[in-house]
Amino acid sequence: MTGWSQHTGLAVALDRENVDTDQLIPARFMSTPRSEGYGDFLLYDLRTDNNGNPIADFPLNSTPDASILISRRNFGSGSSREAAVYALVDFGIRAVVAPSFGDIFASNAVNNGLLPARVPEAEVDAAISQLSAGPVEVSINLTDRTMRVGDSVLDFTLDDVWQQKLINGWDDIDLTQHHKAAIAEFRTQYVKDTPWAIPVQQTNFRSAGRDTGSQ
Numbered sequence: 001m002t003g004w005s006q007h008t009g010l011a012v013a014l015d016r017e018n019v020d021t022d023q024l025i026p027a028r029f030m031s032t033p034r035s036e037g038y039g040d041f042l043l044y045d046l047r048t049d050n051n052g053n054p055i056a057d058f059p060l061n062s063t064p065d066a067s068i069l070i071s072r073r074n075f076g077s078g079s080s081r082e083a084a085v086y087a088l089v090d091f092g093i094r095a096v097v098a099p100s101f102g103d104i105f106a107s108n109a110v111n112n113g114l115l116p117a118r119v120p121e122a123e124v125d126a127a128i129s130q131l132s133a134g135p136v137e138v139s140i141n142l143t144d145r146t147m148r149v150g151d152s153v154l155d156f157t158l159d160d161v162w163q164q165k166l167i168n169g170w171d172d173i174d175l176t177q178h179h180k181a182a183i184a185e186f187r188t189q190y191v192k193d194t195p196w197a198i199p200v201q202q203t204n205f206r207s208a209g210r211d212t213g214s215q
Contacts, residue, residue: 003167004142004166006139007094009066010063011068011137012063012066014043014070017072018073019043021081021084021102024087024088025038025087030083042060047061063135065092067094068095068096069097070096072098074101075101076105077102077105089112089113094115096115098116111171111172117158118158119156130150136150
């Protein structure tokens with residue numbers, strides 16, 4: 001995964017609360033191999049009519065090159081399906097801005113390079129109002145956790161560790177590997193300080209006096 005610290009792209013508004021993971025990618029598409037991409041399935045039941053035809057004025061249809069989505073509270077609630085994040089990323093979305101997120105969704109987002117930027121509800125209201133006239137270019141700076149929307153500069157909330165993971169392109173394994181030396185040092189010291197707590201490994205049963213087959 002490639003890390004990033006700055007991004008500028010078109011933002012569109014999804015003026016809905018409680019956009020859950022089943023809306024982000026309906027369950028019937030989950031059998032598709034990840035290698036084929038999930039972008040076409042993003043918000044499928046909202047973006048298409050009953051015949052599967054795109055709804056022209058749906059924001060992501062009218063602006064298919066949008067890379068920033070501004071929405072309402074509780075975005076990504078529901079199940080823990082990571083495919084909801086895959087659908088956003090494969091469509092080309094780099095950041096979702098909302099007052100609040102489903103916890104598991106937000107964690108999955110960061111592990112896949114997608115920014116879940118928390119912004120106060122009043123500021124989301126103002127941004128969505130500004131986007132009602134059409135898409136607006138937004139610039140995001142992960143380093144100082146700010147975004148410029150038109151003439152306004154907004155601060156967004158992001159956990160320190162998540163900020164580090166996004167900038168470096170790390171998932172949880174990469175983050176653990178980053179602390180490999182400290183983990184090794186802790187283990188060495190722990191063995192010295194508490195030798196009584198370390199199990200003795202006995203691989204030779206004969207030498208351990210457990211060869212019950214001998215007379």
